[in-house]
Amino acid sequence: MPHAPRRIAVLADSDTRWKWGASVARQIAPDHALDAYFLRTRATPTERQLAEVGIVPDTQREVTAAELVDDEEFASADIVVLSVIGGTALALVHSLGLAWQLRPQRPVTVTGYVGVVYEKMVDGLLTRAGADLVLANSGYDCGRFRTVFANVGIDPETVVECALPFLGGDPYVPSTDRPFTLTFAVQPSVPSKKERLLLLERAAAHARRYPERRVLMKLRSLPGEQTTHVEANPYQELIENLAEPAPPNLELVYGNMGEVLDRTDLLVTVSSTAALESMHRNIPTAILTDFGVREAHGNHYFVESGCLASWDDLDGGALPRVNPEWAAAQGIGKSDPYAGARARIAALRAAGPLPQLRPYYTPQRAGIYLGGLLARNGFDEKGRPLPVQPATLDRSLKAAVRGVTRRGARRLYRMGHKRVAPTLRRWGQA
Template structure:
């Protein structure tokens, strides 16, 4: 009897990082795990990003083969963006209809704190068997949405982020801090002048506290890419700007940097949860204001929002009970273990909650409308998830750098 197969699909480093603990947990249970990235969709994974996520390799494969490989797997961890998760479900449904196979257990989730498109993102992932939810607040919202439109909530599982532990460690940070780490974000803030303001305040902090080490951790190295593309890299913004000896830009993995960090600063990076998980102090800098474009509106109840003036004065907040409960409590096992337990249960029973979702009026309508839009005509009769022939239709996709090529394929929207 062959061992069960797990296919993990990611296109960016944050998605691969989300897959890593799930891969480890599944491998410990006897699954043969394989990581792949779509070669004909937008993606960016450098060798250093792959290594930093704990993988030896990630194979590039065309979309059609990924769908075929997914159908032949026992479990598929889909760490892609929401619309691409739904597209995989759409294409897999068509493949399984043709082959009459039961198909894999599909797992999806969010690679970080959800700061936008909370409802749309859930509905894109609702067509999978296990929807791994990061917080109690998110779970309540998703369940309400699912019930409202008739797709139910049987596939929702409160897990927490896979790279977090079951509950945060006791406070261990040195006060006042000796090492301060800024977790940079690719597009927050987006404006170059706002980014320069943030970096200038960090440099001023380092100058005012010469006994402290201040580290700026960019989201990626120059020339690399992430899901949210950075237009104004710190090295470009600070080129020619004098900095004190106790200030440095570093590229070590965030998990390594947190080992020697006392205080993590950021605007709204998910790294704040990793820091809290390790018992570190966290300050979510709100000098630019509290706004959806910064993503810090979701931290209003965290107790961690601070100004640079407060940070300078070592006026650091503590995590609120409500925030702690939402992101860290209410579960008795590590997140990856919760997901793997649910996967094994579904494999043993043969249940696939997603199939009932695929047959709901809402999903059938959405898939039919997308097929019609893709075909440029009215919805056809018959199964609503069938691919629409793309005779003569052309699609432009990014392949590498500035290169472009035309691919004639039946790729649903």
């Protein structure tokens, strides 16, 4: 009888974390069947968002974190990638550790970060502790993570150096077959609404200054869609508020970032991870300074990259190139960066039954903190699903209805204000 194919399960709570988790799965277990589990949250990926990532799983389903505790399919996977926020990772390592402790075999567990770690490093790192592998996206991060783990008594070898899994694509070669293309990679949470409108005005001004260029605003989501961070002021709406109509060579685009980079000659962003994808391909990359170099914006992470620039610099023709030494420290250009992770997984499997999963935070060490995170994810202290109260279901249903109603009302108002009202006024004047 043929052996069942090996399986890797990826649990993700948003489109960006699915992109990271699925890309990691392809790197560490390219011959495994891929099972996708999507947490049922405000940011559960839509079909359009999944198609944009471009990795098609063999199976997929939506779940709550608590449903996974007794899920036999999830427990029988060979590898589980927890591509979720730190608090959810902690709740799952705690609860799955208790649920799986009597199993003769359990999955190898893997977790990590979607992008660069520029804030709350210790906070996020200790909530991920306890997984078999904590992936570090660069040598720089690996050193920092191992130091923290060693100082709090966690095996530092749990941290494995790799790179962002979606770095790839052909090296940049200028093309004469298409217009020079500047791509701005937007982010949902920075900058503020006022600053986003100013940024859009500068992009439009650059497009007018260089009518032979294409200026693309690479969007993350459709209005109403959610991603890892809430986008309160989408550029699709702000573009209607420009002081002058948008020039024809300024375009709002969607799509896979790698495919957009295939036709990009200059990548501009405040601090998006897309900058690292661009640098990896040696595309000129600008980290905007117009709103300051600030921890709140995350662009301080790129201070040593050599790519800080303003719109004035770009209007003047600047084409920043990344500092090679800084790039190497960030895992950019690394050959086969996941070899170490594959070797670690093979060694764990060869060593026999895996030990029980044990997070750093336990009821004895941080009971109040752990208890809050467990409850938030639907677990009690023993790792069992909390009973669902009718009042909770009622509140969830009401919240969902309110959200749909508010979004529908906003769209109807915009349509009425911009389309129906002018028509009615014209009829009244006829």
